[in-house]
Amino acid sequence: MGKFSTPEEIIYVCTGSKCGKKGGKAMYKLLRSYLKHAKTIEVIRTDCTDRCKFAPVLCFQPQNIWLKEYSEREVLQLLEKLVQKEESQGYD
Numbered sequence: 557m558g559k560f561s562t563p564e565e566i567i568y569v570c571t572g573s574k575c576g577k578k579g580g581k582a583m584y585k586l587l588r589s590y591l592k593h594a595k596t597i598e599v600i601r602t603d604c605t606d607r608c609k610f611a612p613v614l615c616f617q618p619q620n621i622w623l624k625e626y627s628e629r630e631v632l633q634l635l636e637k638l639v640q641k642e643e644s645q646g647y648d
């Protein structure tokens with residue numbers, strides 16, 4: 557059997573049709589780049605999450621924090637808090 561690892565935290569970025577056009581695809585790329593060396597946080601893109609009227613949407617798990625109509629600044633601020641938490645726990 558192969559090694560199967562699971563991240564402690566996941567950011568699900570909707571890149572469905574509506575969200576993708578409203579910044580979801582760009583946010584996915586940005587987060588992938590930003591978290592390239594993170595060991596415990598992973599970014600996963602999702603298809604439509606049935607919240608199109610709030611596009612773009614993403615969510616942080618396991619915190620279950622959902623952001624709607626987000627700005628890049630808002631997402632990065634929240635992410636910075638998670639990264640600081642990760643570093644304070646000695647995962648760096």
Ligand code: FES
Nearest residue numbers: 572575604607608
């Ligand atoms: S495309 Fe993102 S919620 Fe529908």
